[in-house]
Amino acid sequence: MSTSPSPADPRQLPSSAGSGTDRLAVVAAGGQVEPEVHERVRQTPAVLEIDRFNLWYGTKQALHSITMPIPHGKVTALVGPSGCGKSTLLRSVNRLNDLVPSVRITGEMRLNGDPIYDQRMDVIELRKRMGMVFQRPNPFPMSIYENVVYALRIDGESRRAVLDEVCERSLRGAALWDEVKDRLGESALGLSGGQQQRLCIARAIAAEPEVLLLDEPCSALDPIATGKVEDLIQELRGLYSVLIVTHNMQQASRSSDYTAFMYLGRLIEYGPTTDIFTKPVLRETEAYVTGRFG
Amino acid sequence: MSSDPLRRRRSTHAALAAHGEAWVWLTGGCLALAMAMIIGVLGYIVSEGVATFWPRPIELIELTDGRKVLGEETGRDTAPDGTGRRLVRTANFELTGKHFEWFDDGEVTATTRPAEATVVERLEGGRFQGFPTRLLHGDEVVATGGEEAWRGFREKHPDVRRRWREAWRIDKGDRGELQRKLRAARLAVVQAELSAGADSPAGAAAAAAEKAVAAEVEAQERRLDERTAELRAGNEGWGLEFTTAPGESVVLPLADIVRAWQPNKLSFAERLGVYASRWGEFLGDDPREANSAGGVFPAIWGTIAMTLIMALLVAPFGVLAALYLREYASRGPMTAAVRIAINNLAGVPSIVYGAFGLGFFCYVLGGSIDELLFRPALVADGQPTFGTGGLLWASLTLALLTLPVVIVATEEALSAVPNSMREGSYACGASKWQTIRRIVLPRALPGIMTGLILAMARGAGEVAPLMLVGVKKLALDLPIDGTFPFVHPEREFMHLAYLIYDVGFQSPNSQAAKPMVFTITFLLVAIIALLNVAAIWIRGRLRRRYVSQQF
Numbered sequence: 001m002s003t004s005p006s007p008a009d010p011r012q013l014p015s016s017a018g019s020g021t022d023r024l025a026v027v028a029a030g031g032q033v034e035p036e037v038h039e040r041v042r043q044t045p046a047v048l049e050i051d052r053f054n055l056w057y058g059t060k061q062a063l064h065s066i067t068m069p070i071p072h073g074k075v076t077a078l079v080g081p082s083g084c085g086k087s088t089l090l091r092s093v094n095r096l097n098d099l100v101p102s103v104r105i106t107g108e109m110r111l112n113g114d115p116i117y118d119q120r121m122d123v124i125e126l127r128k129r130m131g132m133v134f135q136r137p138n139p140f141p142m143s144i145y146e147n148v149v150y151a152l153r154i155d156g157e158s159r160r161a162v163l164d165e166v167c168e169r170s171l172r173g174a175a176l177w178d179e180v181k182d183r184l185g186e187s188a189l190g191l192s193g194g195q196q197q198r199l200c201i202a203r204a205i206a207a208e209p210e211v212l213l214l215d216e217p218c219s220a221l222d223p224i225a226t227g228k229v230e231d232l233i234q235e236l237r238g239l240y241s242v243l244i245v246t247h248n249m250q251q252a253s254r255s256s257d258y259t260a261f262m263y264l265g266r267l268i269e270y271g272p273t274t275d276i277f278t279k280p281v282l283r284e285t286e287a288y289v290t291g292r293f294g
Numbered sequence: 295m296s297s298d299p300l301r302r303r304r305s306t307h308a309a310l311a312a313h314g315e316a317w318v319w320l321t322g323g324c325l326a327l328a329m330a331m332i333i334g335v336l337g338y339i340v341s342e343g344v345a346t347f348w349p350r351p352i353e354l355i356e357l358t359d360g361r362k363v364l365g366e367e368t369g370r371d372t373a374p375d376g377t378g379r380r381l382v383r384t385a386n387f388e389l390t391g392k393h394f395e396w397f398d399d400g401e402v403t404a405t406t407r408p409a410e411a412t413v414v415e416r417l418e419g420g421r422f423q424g425f426p427t428r429l430l431h432g433d434e435v436v437a438t439g440g441e442e443a444w445r446g447f448r449e450k451h452p453d454v455r456r457r458w459r460e461a462w463r464i465d466k467g468d469r470g471e472l473q474r475k476l477r478a479a480r481l482a483v484v485q486a487e488l489s490a491g492a493d494s495p496a497g498a499a500a501a502a503a504e505k506a507v508a509a510e511v512e513a514q515e516r517r518l519d520e521r522t523a524e525l526r527a528g529n530e531g532w533g534l535e536f537t538t539a540p541g542e543s544v545v546l547p548l549a550d551i552v553r554a555w556q557p558n559k560l561s562f563a564e565r566l567g568v569y570a571s572r573w574g575e576f577l578g579d580d581p582r583e584a585n586s587a588g589g590v591f592p593a594i595w596g597t598i599a600m601t602l603i604m605a606l607l608v609a610p611f612g613v614l615a616a617l618y619l620r621e622y623a624s625r626g627p628m629t630a631a632v633r634i635a636i637n638n639l640a641g642v643p644s645i646v647y648g649a650f651g652l653g654f655f656c657y658v659l660g661g662s663i664d665e666l667l668f669r670p671a672l673v674a675d676g677q678p679t680f681g682t683g684g685l686l687w688a689s690l691t692l693a694l695l696t697l698p699v700v701i702v703a704t705e706e707a708l709s710a711v712p713n714s715m716r717e718g719s720y721a722c723g724a725s726k727w728q729t730i731r732r733i734v735l736p737r738a739l740p741g742i743m744t745g746l747i748l749a750m751a752r753g754a755g756e757v758a759p760l761m762l763v764g765v766k767k768l769a770l771d772l773p774i775d776g777t778f779p780f781v782h783p784e785r786e787f788m789h790l791a792y793l794i795y796d797v798g799f800q801s802p803n804s805q806a807a808k809p810m811v812f813t814i815t816f817l818l819v820a821i822i823a824l825l826n827v828a829a830i831w832i833r834g835r836l837r838r839r840y841v842s843q844q845f
């Protein structure tokens with residue numbers, strides 16, 4: 001059986017030689033491949049540098065020697081099929097993986113030059129320098145207002161004027177202010193799913209993070225709410241350094257400046273979004289972004 | 295057998311089991327059976343408990359041997375040979391030596407309901423039933439004839455009763471307070487002798503103070519004596535003469551009569567009045583006649599106080615323990631073993647907790663407190679203060695008993711908090727404790743309340759351990775009163791659940807006490823239900839605030 005491998009079925013990848021997935025076959029067989037990182041990525045100043053980063057869940061290696069700079073002030077998208085380690089990489093940036101007992105890492109990450117996995121790095125202080133938004137909206141069981149200013153509250157901020165100002169600025173930044181300004185005291189759990197997710201974004205940007213981590217922020221939302229959150233990501237572009245994990249190719253092509261393609265825990269190709277989507281260096285990348293597999 | 299799927303014949307009906315209707319019937323039937331039993335028990339308790347104080351008619355029964363008895367029919371059964379017999383509450387124990395008597399239907403020649411038949415509730419000696427004939431005041435006859443005497447009684451009795459109450463209040467409250475004052479002064483002397491020696495100036499000062507207190511107490515006692523003598527003199531000589539059904543003549547002092555009514559003559563409104571008055575006494579007064587009559591106010595008080603103190607003690611302990619177990623302890627065989635041990639604690643017989651409470655709380659803890667703080671009482675009176683059963687120790691014992699329930703429920707509630715919320719909090723830079731305090735606990739609070747509700751229901755209905763650690767048959771001094779320091783957690787107390795046992799099975803007149811047992815049970819169930827409804831209401835509010843989620 002030779003010629004037409006079913007493009008929709010990644011299980012057939014190893015045997016699908018000649019269809020633009022050679023490297024993926026190598027990776028699936030457990031081999032090493034050199035990632036294709038475009039020159040323009042290397043030239044932009046980086047907010048976050050990931051340096052030969054490996055991660056194991058118990059004995060299973062989930063990330064293989066990832067090396068990539070995340071450009072400052074830009075939106076960087078991580079794409080790749082399910083289970084390729086995108087979310088794991090994202091959660092490694094703010095060390096949420098520390099909470100999983102069996103995780104072991106080697107390699108390094110630096111946030112604006114500060115080593116993230118250094119012994120002297122206070123993980124709580126580190127997380128205050130980043131904001132994160134999760135797949136499912138996870139508002140806290142408190143009022144809308146308290147949700148937004150949560151990061152400041154736990155830092156001990158109690159001056160009403162400061163909190164009010166941050167609350168309004170963040171909610172405006174998350175395009176939610178007009179919808180909730182008259183009911184800031186009500187429970188955040190009463191908002192719709194899309195509103196809850198924008199509230200989570202407001203919460204993440206309240207503390208002026210150096211980098212904003214978005215973990216498939218639209219995957220649990222309906223199309224209309226998705227559209228609103230995507231518009232919001234467009235607006236955040238240029239204001240924050242954003243690292244976004246997404247399954248949605250259109251979302252990645254529309255709203256990101258740079259795109260990294262990952263497969264089975266390895267970085268395959270990483271470059272400016274326009275290049276990745278229109279003239280990728282690797283046929284494997286082209287196959288994925290055009291939907292021929294994955 | 296051919297297994298070719300194309301040729302397999304399909305039946306036109308799926309099997310009964312496949313439809314699942316059998317399971318609907320089975321599950322529904324089980325629920326219906328459980329509900330029927332619960333409603334049966336509760337319904338029986340409520341119907342019997344509510345009816346206890348309703349004034350029922352009494353009958354004059356004439357017997358074949360010429361005897362006449364006046365009584366209230368309380369029961370009836372049929373012998374195997376088909377003849378019926380009835381149980382009649384004949385009362386007048388001091389005359390007949392019986393409270394109740396059985397009569398065969400064949401013995402009875404006539405029953406009537408005379409209008410002037412009167413039921414009297416007395417302070418002592420149980421009920422009296424008869425016909426009023428004369429109202430007496432010393433040697434003077436104030437009124438003669440049934441109707442006149444009854445009217446006179448109705449007129450005079452409230453005053454007599456008021457005077458009796460005042461005297462009783464003086465005896466119980468004011469005199470008790472004086473005695474306590476005297477004792478405190480005496481113990482101060484002992485304390486001074488213990489710490490400074492008998493001949494020291496401190497000892498002398500204390501002794502002088504005691505003399506002054508004693509003199510003052512004596513003066514006050516004299517004043518109280520005068521007042522009570524005056525009150526008693528006011529009641530002296532008032533009596534109501536009755537003729538019993540067999541024709542004996544008995545004079546009852548008015549001061550001994552708690553309440554009297556003529557059940558065959560009462561209108562519905564008057565009946566309601568008697569009913570309400572008896573409920574009022576039941577809820578608001580102290581018990582009398584070995585708890586089989588009067589009120590249960592101290593027991594209501596003790597039950598509620600003990601349950602609430604228990605909840606206040608068990609909630610922080612259980613929640614903190616569960617927090618450690620769920621949030622901090624690393625998963626492993628050790629935590630698993632601890633969890634199993636906690637679950638097993640819930641199965642330890644409650645009397646074991648009682649024994650532990652007596653041995654540890656009362657004797658070890660209480661004994662140490664006595665040694666340190668209440669040594670004079672121990673030396674002078676040989677009397678423990680904390681070193682014996684009391685409200686505090688009973689509450690602690692029950693808190694221990696209900697701890698597993700709270701821990702298990704809290705653990706469940708904590709594990710039901712979505713991990714995404716915790717992660718969201720960590721991602722904002724919150725520490726573990728900040729996450730627990732601001733996110734996890736509020737969110738778990740309704741579940742924790744569920745555990746507390748279960749614990750309260752279990753604790754309020756517990757009897758066995760309480761008998762060992764502080765519940766008494768009679769303890770009229772409430773743990774909160776006007777005597778310094780106002781709260782007395784060391785005092786023994788009364789409890790409704792124990793009262794059920796005591797009145798129902800330890801009473802000298804158990805037949806008469808039976809309706810009372812139903813009423814006490816009804817009251818206990820009502821109180822537990824009330825506490826639960828309050829807790830459920832709070833839980834509902836918390837749930838609306840912290841848990842409701844819409845997508």
